[in-house]
Amino acid sequence: MSESQACVSDLVIDRYLTAELSRDAADSLELHAASCSRCAARLARLRADTVSTRDMLPPLPGISHSRTPWVGMIAVAAGLLLAVFIGRAFLGKGDVDTSGREQLAQTRTKGRAHLTLYVRRNDRVRAFDGETLAGGDAIAFTYSSSVETHLAVFDVDDGEVTCLHPTLPSTVTAEAEAGADVEIDLAVTLDDSVSDESIVGVFCEEPQPIATLTEVLSSGSALPTSCSAEWIRLPKAGR
């Protein structure tokens, strides 16, 4: 940060945008912005960000809402090629490169059962955020659910659906106790193929046959009423 004393911080701009500044302070900011292109640009950027984000905010936590539209939006992004190792087992293949962040489109409601993916690259770990992944990236999974649930994790690759968790010999969804960021016994390492694919977490109130869920995800038909699905797209690029 190397602004002059006269330049204003984001704190002041946020106070201005939320009408928390005194009239004098607001006048002072406006006067400064009129003669400082840098502050004028920041003010415009923060104002635009505030306006555009406000309409896209997820529901206030604690309010019950029906399934959000993004689930369907992301669902149509499935069908991309993937190649991963699961434990020691090779699953896929690939081609095509698609990138881009879903950002607010991937908004989830707190309290709704969901997966979280963690990516390790060069021994640094961060939560997966829709960014483009590459061969060698390792992915670990956790889930969060406010109630006991039954979970299965699938890979969807160009319409081909493979259950990643639970592994055989399990033939039904795995019991998953309530908790936040609970580790799933599953890790994958991406290979070098350039492709996209989707991970789908299915949470059910009761045990469900993996074969049934696989068929549902393959055909695009409706899940059992006690189940909900979270689609997470993994854009992938070569090294």
Place this chain on the structure above:
Amino acid sequence: MGSRRDLEVLYRRHGPSVLRRARAILGSETEAQEVLQDLFAGFAADPKPLLKANSTVGFLYQATTHRCLNTLRNTTNRLRLLDARACDVAPRRLDGGAEQRALAHELLLQLDEDSARAAIYFHVDGMTHAEIAELLDCSRRHVGNLLQRLPATAALQDHR
């Protein structure tokens, strides 16, 4: 003030800046969303701290920064989760932005709480010493001392 409706109004008014700052600090849209949701879930359960604040914006800056630093610490702990797996990870370069951000996160995690907050307020939010002193509830001299002790690195300075 204090009803669910009032909280909804505050959420719509201030949520965008909470999200923007969390995104800037964490570099992750998903984690930023979690921070926003966690914060307001807490306020839904106990709105008093938010409603009693002299400055809602200032209070949310403090709360967001605190939550983000906790998230960074928790994310670091995920290394153990991944290390427990038999993942064959090949070395690969990060892009410049991600590399800088990762370095900035590492530096933040090495700092004490006040220094980490001061670093974020200074480098991410562009605050003056006086503004930082207000949020840290300390003197400007102390802020100067905190910032002077920060590692001289481009990673934090480019974090904004």
